[in-house]
Amino acid sequence: MTSNPRVVPTIVLVGHGMVGQRFLEALAERGLTATHRVVVLCEEPRPAYDRVQLTSYFSGRTPEELSLTDAEFIKDHGIELYVGDPAETIDRAARTVTARSGLTVEYDTLVLATGSYPFVPPVPGKDSDGCFVYRTIEDLLAIEAYAKSRATTGAVVGGGLLGLEAAGALKGLGLATHIVEFAPRLMPVQVDEGGGAALLRTIEDMGLTVHTGTGTQEIVAGEDGAVVGMKLSDGSELATDMVVFSAGVRPRDQLARESGLSVGERGGITVDEQCRTVTDPHVFAIGECALAADGRVYGLVAPGYEQAETVAATIAQDESAFTGADLSTKLKLLGVDVASFGDAHGATADCLDVVYSDARAGTYKKLVIGRGGELLGGILVGDAEAYGTLRAFTGSVPPVSPEQLVLPAGSGGAVQLGPSALPDEAVICSCHNVTKGTIRGAVTEHSCTSVPEVKKCTKAGTGCGSCVKVLGQLVTAELEASGVEVDKGLCGCFAQTREELYEIALALRINSYQDLLDRYGREGARGGDGCEICKPTVASIIASLAPTIGASGYVLDGEQAALQDSNDHFLANLQKNGSYSIVPRIPGGEITPEKLIVIGEVARDFGLYTKITGGQRIDLFGARVEQLPLIWARLVDAGFESGHAYGKALRTVKSCVGQTWCRYGVQDSVRMAIDLELRYRGLRSPHKLKSAVSGCARECAEAQSKDFGVIATANGWNLYVGGNGGATPRHADLLAQDLTDAELIRLIDRFLMFYIRTADRLERTSVWLERIPGGLDHIRDVVVEDSLGICEELESLMAAHVAGYRDEWAETINDPEKLGRFVSFVNAPDTPDPVVGFVPERDQIKPDLPLLTIGMRPQQTADVLEGSAQR
Amino acid sequence: MTLAPETTDLKVQLQLAEGWFTVCDLNRLTPGRGVAALLPDGRQVALFRDRADTLYAIDNRDPFNGAAVLSRGLTGTHQGRPFVASPLLKQRFDLVSGECLDDASVRVETYEVRAG
Ligand code: SRM
Ligand SMILES: Cc1cc2nc3c(=O)[nH]c(=O)nc-3n(C[C@H](O)[C@H](O)[C@H](O)COP(=O)(O)OP(=O)(O)OC[C@H]3O[C@@H](n4cnc5c(N)ncnc54)[C@H](O)[C@@H]3O)c2cc1C
Ligand code: SF4
Ligand code: FES
Numbered sequence: 001m002t003s004n005p006r007v008v009p010t011i012v013l014v015g016h017g018m019v020g021q022r023f024l025e026a027l028a029e030r031g032l033t034a035t036h037r038v039v040v041l042c043e044e045p046r047p048a049y050d051r052v053q054l055t056s057y058f059s060g061r062t063p064e065e066l067s068l069t070d071a072e073f074i075k076d077h078g079i080e081l082y083v084g085d086p087a088e089t090i091d092r093a094a095r096t097v098t099a100r101s102g103l104t105v106e107y108d109t110l111v112l113a114t115g116s117y118p119f120v121p122p123v124p125g126k127d128s129d130g131c132f133v134y135r136t137i138e139d140l141l142a143i144e145a146y147a148k149s150r151a152t153t154g155a156v157v158g159g160g161l162l163g164l165e166a167a168g169a170l171k172g173l174g175l176a177t178h179i180v181e182f183a184p185r186l187m188p189v190q191v192d193e194g195g196g197a198a199l200l201r202t203i204e205d206m207g208l209t210v211h212t213g214t215g216t217q218e219i220v221a222g223e224d225g226a227v228v229g230m231k232l233s234d235g236s237e238l239a240t241d242m243v244v245f246s247a248g249v250r251p252r253d254q255l256a257r258e259s260g261l262s263v264g265e266r267g268g269i270t271v272d273e274q275c276r277t278v279t280d281p282h283v284f285a286i287g288e289c290a291l292a293a294d295g296r297v298y299g300l301v302a303p304g305y306e307q308a309e310t311v312a313a314t315i316a317q318d319e320s321a322f323t324g325a326d327l328s329t330k331l332k333l334l335g336v337d338v339a340s341f342g343d344a345h346g347a348t349a350d351c352l353d354v355v356y357s358d359a360r361a362g363t364y365k366k367l368v369i370g371r372g373g374e375l376l377g378g379i380l381v382g383d384a385e386a387y388g389t390l391r392a393f394t395g396s397v398p399p400v401s402p403e404q405l406v407l408p409a410g411s412g413g414a415v416q417l418g419p420s421a422l423p424d425e426a427v428i429c430s431c432h433n434v435t436k437g438t439i440r441g442a443v444t445e446h447s448c449t450s451v452p453e454v455k456k457c458t459k460a461g462t463g464c465g466s467c468v469k470v471l472g473q474l475v476t477a478e479l480e481a482s483g484v485e486v487d488k489g490l491c492g493c494f495a496q497t498r499e500e501l502y503e504i505a506l507a508l509r510i511n512s513y514q515d516l517l518d519r520y521g522r523e524g525a526r527g528g529d530g531c532e533i534c535k536p537t538v539a540s541i542i543a544s545l546a547p548t549i550g551a552s553g554y555v556l557d558g559e560q561a562a563l564q565d566s567n568d569h570f571l572a573n574l575q576k577n578g579s580y581s582i583v584p585r586i587p588g589g590e591i592t593p594e595k596l597i598v599i600g601e602v603a604r605d606f607g608l609y610t611k612i613t614g615g616q617r618i619d620l621f622g623a624r625v626e627q628l629p630l631i632w633a634r635l636v637d638a639g640f641e642s643g644h645a646y647g648k649a650l651r652t653v654k655s656c657v658g659q660t661w662c663r664y665g666v667q668d669s670v671r672m673a674i675d676l677e678l679r680y681r682g683l684r685s686p687h688k689l690k691s692a693v694s695g696c697a698r699e700c701a702e703a704q705s706k707d708f709g710v711i712a713t714a715n716g717w718n719l720y721v722g723g724n725g726g727a728t729p730r731h732a733d734l735l736a737q738d739l740t741d742a743e744l745i746r747l748i749d750r751f752l753m754f755y756i757r758t759a760d761r762l763e764r765t766s767v768w769l770e771r772i773p774g775g776l777d778h779i780r781d782v783v784v785e786d787s788l789g790i791c792e793e794l795e796s797l798m799a800a801h802v803a804g805y806r807d808e809w810a811e812t813i814n815d816p817e818k819l820g821r822f823v824s825f826v827n828a829p830d831t832p833d834p835v836v837g838f839v840p841e842r843d844q845i846k847p848d849l850p851l852l853t854i855g856m857r858p859q860q861t862a863d864v865l866e867g868s869a870q871r
Numbered sequence: 872m873t874l875a876p877e878t879t880d881l882k883v884q885l886q887l888a889e890g891w892f893t894v895c896d897l898n899r900l901t902p903g904r905g906v907a908a909l910l911p912d913g914r915q916v917a918l919f920r921d922r923a924d925t926l927y928a929i930d931n932r933d934p935f936n937g938a939a940v941l942s943r944g945l946t947g948t949h950q951g952r953p954f955v956a957s958p959l960l961k962q963r964f965d966l967v968s969g970e971c972l973d974d975a976s977v978r979v980e981t982y983e984v985r986a987g
Contacts, residue, residue: 492949514922529903529921531947532956532963562903566943566958569904574958578938825915826895826906834913835932835939852937 016042019287026312043086116249125219130227151241198364337384342377388470431463539563567646583645588673589616658695665695667712917942
C-alpha cells in the first residue's frame with residue numbers, strides 16, 4: 001500500500017516519544033501543520049507520554065494521566081498518527097519510509113526521534129524470567145505484575161539516576177531491594193564523592209541495601225528458568241527474585257545505520273547545528289538518538305526539546321541552532337532532593353570548591369567557583385532549595401559570598417538570595433529555556449499578573465516544575481517594581497488582609513459578615529454577595545472570636561450558615577461522587593472497646609466504608625447527605641462528638657502510649673494528648689491545626705511534624721511549633737523546654753491565638769512562622785516574653801473559646817430547622833441522589849465512578865421521582 | 872428577577888417545556904446558599920437565592936466530574952457576575968449564563984426561575 005500522492009510537502013516523524021511530541025507542538029506553533037502533511041510512526045502501543053514522570057505510575061498516576069498527547073491537538077492539526085506501527089526501513093533514494101504494517105509514506109523531510117534503549121550488560125543469564133528494563137509504561141506494568149505475583153526481593157543493576165528510581169519503585173512494591181553499582185558511589189555522573197556519601201547514607205537509612213564498587217557477573221536462574229540470584233564481582237552471591245537492569249541507555253540508531261546515515265563511534269545519529277544529519281539534508285535527528293554538533297548525546301529531555309524547536313524553526317526557514325545544552329538536573333530520588341548544575345565536577349582549570357556537609361542531616365552542598373569569583377556549577381544533595389536561583393547565577397559572580405549561599409537557613413551567615421538579583425539573561429526555566437528577561441517581559445509587556453498566566457505565556461514552569469518557586473518570586477517582584485501595586489487584599493471584595501479583618505472584627509466587635517462587607521468592603525463590593533474566598537475566611541474569624549464579639553458559637557446559626565465552606569455547611573467531608581465521609585472525634589487516639597463496637601455497628605448498619613486514618617481515628621465513607629443526621633444521632637447517643645475533619649480547625653492530637661505502658665516513657669503522653677484535644681476542639685483557625693504528644697525523645701507520635709507538638713522530658717514537656725507534614729514537610733522548632741503542665745497549656749493558648757490573629761487565610765503555622773518578620777524569635781518574644789503586652793488578651797480569648805465550646809453535631813440533630821437542610825432534593829426529600837452509587841471493593845464499598853459519567857446524559861425515565869434506582 | 876418585600880408564602884417555580892414547575896416554598900432557600908431539586912424527567916437543578924432575593928437556577932451536575940453537587944457550592948460575585956464555585960474542584964459557574972468562568976469552553980444548563 002502506498003499513501004496518497006504528494007500534494008503538499010510531507011514531514012514524517014519516526015518515534016512519538018517526548019521529543020517527538022514536542023516537535024509536533026513546535027510545528028503547530030509555527031503554522032507548519034497547516035502547510036504540510038504530517039505523518040507520525042509511533043512504535044509503542046500508546047501515543048507520547050511523560051517518561052520523565054514514569055515512576056509516578058507507582059504512586060498512582062495512571063497511564064492516561066501520564067499522556068502528553070491530546071487527541072484534539074492531533075485531530076485539529078490534521079496529524080496522521082499511526083500507533084503501534086514502527087518504521088522498519090528507510091529508502092533515502094526514493095525518499096520513503098515503510099512501517100511494519102506495510103504502510104509506505106513518501107517524505108520531503110524525515111525526522112528521526114527514536115530515543116534510546118536500555119543497555120543490558122552481556123552477562124550470562126540476562127534473559128532469564130524475572131529480568132526487566134525500565135523505560136516504558138509496558139516495562140512498568142510487567143515489573144509490577146511480576147513483583148506482585150512472585151517476588152519478595154529485587155535487585156537493580158546500576159546506581160545512577162534511573163537505577164535509583166527503579167529501586168524506589170521496587171521498594172514501593174514491597175520488595176527487599178538491593179542496588180548493585182559498579183562505580184565506587186551512587187549517581188557517579190551527577191554527584192561527586194561527598195555527594196555520593198550523603199546520598200548513600202540517606203538511602204541506606206530508608207532500608208535499601210547498596211553494593212557500590214561491585215560488578216554483576218552472572219544472573220543465576222532456577223530450573224524453571226526464573227531468576228533466583230546473581231553472582232557479584234566480590235565473589236558473593238545475592239539471592240533475588242527479580243533483576244531490573246538500569247545500566248545506562250544507548251541511542252536507537254539502528255534504523256539510521258541500516259539506511260546508510262552516519263552514526264558516531266559510540267552511537268548516535270550524527271547531526272549538525274540545525275540537527276540535520278550530516279549525510280542527508282532531507283533527514284533530521286532529535287532527542288536521545290542524536291549525536292549533537294557538540295559531540296554529545298544528551299540523555300535529558302530539555303536539550304531534546306531545544307533540538308525539536310530548532311528543527312521546526314529550520315523547516316520554517318527561520319534561523320536557529322542547537323550548539324549544546326546545560327546538563328543541570330534536579331530530581332527527587334526516593335524522596336531525597338538531588339541537584340547538579342553547570343560544571344558540577346569542577347573540570348574548569350583553577351576552580352575552587354566551597355563545600356558544606358552535614359552528615360547527620362544527610363545534606364551535602366558544593367559550589368564550584370571560578371578564578372574570578374564566578375559561579376561555575378554545583379551539587380546539592382538533601383536540600384536543593386537554592387537550586388533555581390543558583391542555576392540561574394551560573395556564569396556570573398553572585399552578589400554575596402558563595403559560603404553564604406550554601407549555609408543552611410537559620411545559621412548566622414546564611415543569606416537567602418532572591419531572584420531579583422539575577423541578570424536578565426539568566427535562564428530561569430531550563431526545561432523550556434526561558435530567561436528572566438522573557439519572564440519580566442511577560443509581566444510588563446504582555447500584562448500577565450499571575451504565575452499561571454506567565455506559565456501560559458512563556459511555557460516556563462510547565463516542564464519538570466523545579467523552577468516554579470523562583471518564577472513566583474520573580475512575578476511578584478516584577479509586579480511590584482512596575483508600580484502595579486500588588487494588591488495584598490484578601491480578594492476582590494476586601495482590600496484588607498485577613499489579619500486586618502481580624503483586628504477590625506475584634507476591635508469593633510463586628511459579628512456579621514454583611515456588616516463587615518458593607519462597611520469595610522471595597523467600594524464596588526459593598527451591598528453585594530461577597531465571594532467564595534472572603535465568606536469562609538470571615539466565617540472563620542467570626543467563629544474564632546465568637547464568644548468575645550457576641551456571635552453564636554454554632555457555625556450553622558443564622559447568617560453564619562451561608563458563609564461556611566461547603567464541607568462545614570454539611571459538617572462532613574464531600575467525596576468525589578457527592579457522598580460524605582464522617583470522622584468522629586477520638587481524643588488522643590484512645591478508644592474503649594464499647595465505642596469501637598458502636599462505630600463498627602453504625603458502619604455496618606449504614607453500609608459505610610471504614611478506614612483507619614493517618615490521624616489515629618476512624619473515617620466512615622459513603623454516607624448520603626440525608627443519612628448524615630441519622631448516623632450522627634447514633635454516634636452522639638454513644639458519646640461521640642464531631643471530629644471537625646471538615647473544618648479549618650483542630651484535627652487530632654495524636655499520642656503514643658507513653659509512661660503508662662512503654663518502658664521508655666517519662667510522662668503520661670496519652671493523658672496530655674486527650675487534655676489538649678479536648679481543650680482546643682472546635683477552635684476555628686486560618687488553616688487546620690494538628691498536634692501530637694510523645695512520651696519520650698523516641699518520638700513515636702511524630703510531634704515534630706505538627707503545628708504544635710509536645711515531647712516529654714524527665715522534667716516536664718518540650719513544646720515544638722510550626723511543624724508540617726503534607727506537601728512541604730517542615731520540622732517543628734523548639735519554642736520552650738521543660739514546661740510544667742500549666743506552663744505548657746498557657747504557652748499553647750498564646751501561640752494558637754497569636755497565630756489565629758496574624759496568619760493569612762489557608763496559611764499553616766509552618767508557612768506563617770517562616771513568613772512573619774522575625775520568624776521564630778519574634779514569636780518567642782511575643783508569646784514567651786510578652787513583648788507586645790498582649791498575652792493576657794490572648795489567654796482570655798482562648799479561655800472564652802474553651803468555655804463556649806459545644807458539639808456542633810449534637811446541636812444540629814436537636815434542631816429540626818437545621819435538619820431540613822440535610823436532604824438530596826428540596827422537593828423530594830426521601831429520594832436519594834441517583835448518581836451516588838457504590839460498587840464492592842475488598843469486602844467494602846467504593847464510589848461507582850462510571851455512574852457519574854452515565855448520569856451526565858439527560859435521563860428519559862419519568863418515574864425517578866418515585867425513587868426508582870437508575871441503574 | 873427581584874422580589875417584592877412580602878415573600879412569605881411564595882413558591883419557587885422553574886420554567887420547563889411543559890410550563891411552570893413548582894419546586895418548594897421560597898423560605899426554604901437561604902440567601903447565599905443553594906438547594907437541589909429533582910425534575911420529573913430525572914434531571915437535577917441547583918437553585919440559589921442571593922442577598923437581594925434574586926433567584927437563579929442551573930443544572931446541578933458538576934460537568935468536570937459528573938457528581939450532582941453544584942447546589943452545595945459557595946456563591947459570590949465576580950466582576951458583577953453572580954457565580955457558584957463547585958464544592959469539588961472550585962471551578963466557578965456564572966449563575967445567569969451557566970458559563971464556567973475558569974474554562975470558557977464549559978457551560979452548564981440554566982433555567983428560568985421565579986417566585987410566584
Ligand atoms: C482521611 C485522611 C487520609 C487517611 O485515610 O488517612 C485524610 C484525608 C484528607 N486530607 Fe489529609 N488526611 C488525613 C491525614 C493527613 C495527614 C497525617 C496526619 O494528620 O498525621 C497529613 C500530613 C500532616 C499535616 O497535615 O501536616 C495530611 C495532609 C493533608 C494536606 C496537606 C497539608 C499541608 O499543609 O501541606 C491536605 C491539603 C490541605 O489541607 O490543603 C489534606 C487534605 C485532605 C482532604 C481534606 C482532601 C479533601 O479536601 O478531600 C482529605 C479528606 C478527608 C475526608 O474526606 O474525610 N491532607 N492529611 C487522614 C485524616 C486524618 C484525621 O483523622 O483527621
Ligand atoms: C524512568 C525515567 C526517568 C527519567 N527522568 C528524567 C528526568 O528527571 N529529567 C530528564 O531530563 N530526563 C529524564 N529521563 C530521560 C527522558 O525521558 C528522555 O530524555 C526523553 O524521553 C527523550 O525523549 P525522546 O523523544 O528522545 O525519546 P523517547 O521518549 O524514548 O521516545 C522515543 C520513541 O521512539 C520510539 N521508536 C523507536 N524506534 C522507532 C521506530 N523505528 N519507529 C517508530 N517509533 C520508534 C520509541 O518506542 C519511543 O516511544 C528519564 C527517563 C526515564 C526512563
Ligand atoms: S515516644 Fe517514647 S514513650 Fe512514646 S511509645 Fe515511643 S518510645 Fe515509648
Ligand atoms: S526548569 Fe523544568 S519546568 Fe522550568
